[in-house]
Amino acid sequence: MSALKVGTASAQPGTVATGTIEVSRLAGGSALEIPVIVINGQKDGPCLWIDGAIHGDEPEGPLMCHILRREVDPAQLSGSLVLVPVINVPAFEAAARGNPLDTFSYDMNRIYPGKPDGYLSERVTYAHSQWMTQVADYELSIHSGGAHSYLSETIFATEDTASQELAKAMGEGWSLVLKSFLPKGNPMASMLEAGKTGITVELGGRSATSPQAFQRVGRVLADAAINVMRHYQMLPGEASYASPRWTGVQQALLAPSSGLFVAEPEADFQKPMQKGDKIATIYDLYGEVQDVLYAPVDGMIFGLRALPNVTVGEWCCFYAEIQGTLS
Numbered sequence: 001m002s003a004l005k006v007g008t009a010s011a012q013p014g015t016v017a018t019g020t021i022e023v024s025r026l027a028g029g030s031a032l033e034i035p036v037i038v039i040n041g042q043k044d045g046p047c048l049w050i051d052g053a054i055h056g057d058e059p060e061g062p063l064m065c066h067i068l069r070r071e072v073d074p075a076q077l078s079g080s081l082v083l084v085p086v087i088n089v090p091a092f093e094a095a096a097r098g099n100p101l102d103t104f105s106y107d108m109n110r111i112y113p114g115k116p117d118g119y120l121s122e123r124v125t126y127a128h129s130q131w132m133t134q135v136a137d138y139e140l141s142i143h144s145g146g147a148h149s150y151l152s153e154t155i156f157a158t159e160d161t162a163s164q165e166l167a168k169a170m171g172e173g174w175s176l177v178l179k180s181f182l183p184k185g186n187p188m189a190s191m192l193e194a195g196k197t198g199i200t201v202e203l204g205g206r207s208a209t210s211p212q213a214f215q216r217v218g219r220v221l222a223d224a225a226i227n228v229m230r231h232y233q234m235l236p237g238e239a240s241y242a243s244p245r246w247t248g249v250q251q252a253l254l255a256p257s258s259g260l261f262v263a264e265p266e267a268d269f270q271k272p273m274q275k276g277d278k279i280a281t282i283y284d285l286y287g288e289v290q291d292v293l294y295a296p297v298d299g300m301i302f303g304l305r306a307l308p309n310v311t312v313g314e315w316c317c318f319y320a321e322i323q324g325t326l327s
């Protein structure tokens with residue numbers, strides 16, 4: 001057993017260290033860096049790496065990482081847990097999806113593995129992906145509905161055996177595993193290119209940032225990570241698994257018109273729907289119906305807009321076309 005180093009954080013076996021992955025300096029002279037927490041287990045085993053807030057308006061990953069830092073005892077851990085609560089620090093500071101200082105590569109989840117001499121956000125993704133692909137065996141990218149939507153427990157994974165195993169290891173409550181055919185530009189894609197395993201995880205968003213709802217989301221995500229570590233025998237205890245589990249593909253339903261977005265009271269997450277079932281209505285400011293959203297195929301809603309004002313072309317509903325069950 002030896003020390004595990006990520007950026008400036010170096011943890012001896014059985015200890016926890018914090019530090020940063022250094023990127024660059026901003027105009028005012030402050031450092032642009034990525035905070036990292038390294039929990040190095042007492043015993044040998046794989047490395048689980050968790051990434052939060054690649055989108056700055058998604059605070060669920062940071063909360064999950066903080067719970068795990070408090071609860072995962074390195075004396076009990078076989079292998080290591082690397083927590084990156086916030087990849088995109090300037091975006092997190094602005095509570096915005098992307099870094100306001102970089103309008104050329106605003107969405108950091110589209111530009112992996114980045115470039116050492118590229119736009120600002122490309123340099124952040126380059127520094128992050130270099131460490132991640134070197135150190136990690138398994139990676140979870142934590143996302144949510146952000147400032148505009150709420151997403152229920154949903155996983156995006158490729159169809160290879162290792163990714164499907166990681167998706168299943170998330171455990172009870174994680175019943176929906178959507179197909180990510182050719183991941184490109186995100187941390188999961190960088191992991192796959194490096195011959196390793198990563199999945200994208202969605203939970204939470206705008207309507208779940210009240211104190212109790214936010215705590216619940218953080219707890220559910222942390223429990224899933226603990227289940228993953230039990231599955232790979234990194235932590236003692238029995239892993240549990242969801243049953244049944246569904247697979248399918250995402251259909252993003254964009255707003256056909258602008259106005260006030262009002263979802264049907266019966267519209268619920270991960271409840272089977274039939275093609276043509278009503279999802280939501282968009283009204284103009286006089287109360288006249290502009291458009292009605294219907295289920296495009298048999299399937300289920302996994303996310304809904306939670307910000308009631310809507311402009312044409314914005315995300316309204318995250319719909320899963322269900323194609324079968326997983327064992």
Ligand SMILES: [Zn+2]
Nearest residue numbers: 055058143144
């Ligand atoms: Zn996101």
